[in-house]
Amino acid sequence: MPIDLNADVGESLGPRATGDDAAILRLVSSASVACGFHAGDASTARRTCLSAATSGVDVGAHVSYRDRAGFGRRFIDVDPGELVDEVIYQIGALQAMAAAAGTLVRYVKPHGALYNAIAHHRAQARAVAAAVRTVDPDLPILVLPGTVIEEEAREAGLRPVPEAFADRAYQPDGTLVPRSRPGAVITDPARVAARVVRLATTGTVEAVDGTTIHVPAQSVCVHGDTPGAVAVATAARAALDAAGVPVTGFR
Template sequence: MDLNADVGESFGGWTLGDDAAILGAVTSANVACGFHAGDAATARRACALAAAGGVSVGAHVSYRDLAGFGRRFLDVDPAELVDEVIYQVGALQAIAAAAGTRVRYVKPHGALYTAIAHHRPQARAVVEAVRTLDADLPLLVLPGTVVEEEAAAVGVTAVVEAFADRAYEADGTLVSRGQPGAVLTDPAQVAARVVRLATEGTVEAVDGATVAVAAQSVCVHGDTPGAVGIATAVRAALEAAGVPLRPFR
């Protein structure tokens, strides 16, 4: 199982998360590309830390929305979105190279990630950006979504992920962040959920239903309260359960 986390989300004098600590627990790092968070120095530092720890680097692309942390849907023209995703991935490719590593995958962030699960024009735009820049770069996506379909249609690899610290609806979608209990912060609870995901391929929804999730990667959000403790607990629980931890790419 791959364990990924969002990093590089500090900006200027504003610090978010503890990249050095969380990179000691995960196997893949989704590095912010400057559109929802992050800046050049933060991205290079995150990439250097990932390279030193043998952690795979992914481009965490977003709507151009620093004020909203990329968590607001933007009705971006698909052609413009293609260019903006290419711009973000390309920038991080240069930063990663300077830090002694390379971008191995792409993961959309926040509202863009949610939108391309059902918004076909934007899903197609994200896939087209990846295919145009480097068709060998996989996309991290939710299962059963239109972006997964669009990727398959043009030969871009879609890698299914699950979320350690987010609650699920019975239909397999994530509970909206505006709802109570949407974000899980108890390390023991989260760790147990991830072990179940890794060993049984299921997760319990908020209504008690069992949801099948055949994930190759599990995400811990870097801005979740106690993220380092959660990631550390998840890693320890997976190792104790005999689940090998390795990057998916």
Template sequence: MQIDLNSDLGESFGPWTLGDDAAILRLVSSANVACGFHAGDPTTIRGTCTAAAEAGVAVGAHVAYRDLAGFGRRFLDVEVHHLVDDLVYQVGALQALAAASGTTVRYVKPHGALYNAVVTHREQARAVVTAVREVGPDLPLVALPGSVVAEEAEAVGLRVVLEAFADRAYAPDGTLVPRREPGAVLHDPELVAARVVRLATEGTVEAVEGSVLEVAVESVCVHGDTPGAVQVATAVRSALAAAGVRVASFL
């Protein structure tokens, strides 16, 4: 039995440092690298790709709205053709920096508000799918189970990698509880570790009101930018090992 652990990395900008990427890279199997639109700058991105290559961690394009000020966590009503071009641009930039770092971009995962939007927003979901097909039709797309972007991607033959979130609360409909709501982000390492083991071994997760959701996934996201992220990720790896679950990329 195995599961992929992915984390959002490369989100520092200039002199501003976010998260402990070096520590997280020792614990995950896939790195969602910021592409400069919600976070990251060329030097940070290249350094993250180099570190991922050295750690044997797969690199994915963490594409987002053009929203540095809002860290990509604000919905933007972007015209579809502009969104497609923005996404193609981001993946292409990461591909160049990854190549210069001795690695390649292996998959695509939307970030933040874009990720949440394409759960239900069909036009933007189609924009994401169009961009991936144009820049790399062999690139898997990481998505939330039951999302319209997963549906649209599968309809045109893209590989979809379904994921769950280790440290985010779930609503009863299987969507993520918005970050602005209390309890949306979980910080207790033991609680998060137990959730991930349950996801990996049973394919279920408990929603905020106590219902049990079936979420058969190939990957679990452990965020690297929250307080105590390294402790949480360390607890997750230890718990998975104790449960006999191997951590490995879905590729």
């Protein structure tokens, strides 16, 4: 069974680099590009889209709360109507940069605190789904499986694509361990490699309490800004290749 391997990229600002996007893009099949609200800028977005297109990697809009200072990792109780407009704005901006780079935005992935909030926050989940549907109802949206946003995406006529995280710890209920807690981010390449193969071949992962949880993912994320991200992504891709798991976009 093929699996999509995605990474969050395009998070640099001018000459201040965040992660090695060029190296990451040689390893993944989908690239979630920052749209400027949590990170990135216009030139970075266009350059990243061009690199993705050159590498044959699908581009996604990595939408966020308007929170550059907090890197999009702080919950914001934004009005749902405003959130609809801000998500539309971000997708549209990246669509323009992708077009300038000779490619297209193929999917949407919420970032950070927004991603976690819409797993349970009904009003914000509905707002994000409405925004994606307004821009293009054919755009898939990456979601945490079994969550409110998955329900709202289906209700809006969208295609929710269940996603797993090779480099993040899971709680027994299938949600991610908050980054504020020790061990929330996994940086050991060998451990990430083993987890990604297990996710791709069995659809399961071990939670922090040792229990096995079912994560029916079609896409697995390795973060581009994690310490040692290139080594982690390299190990993950090599492990999938060695296990005979084809890595390909989900569209």
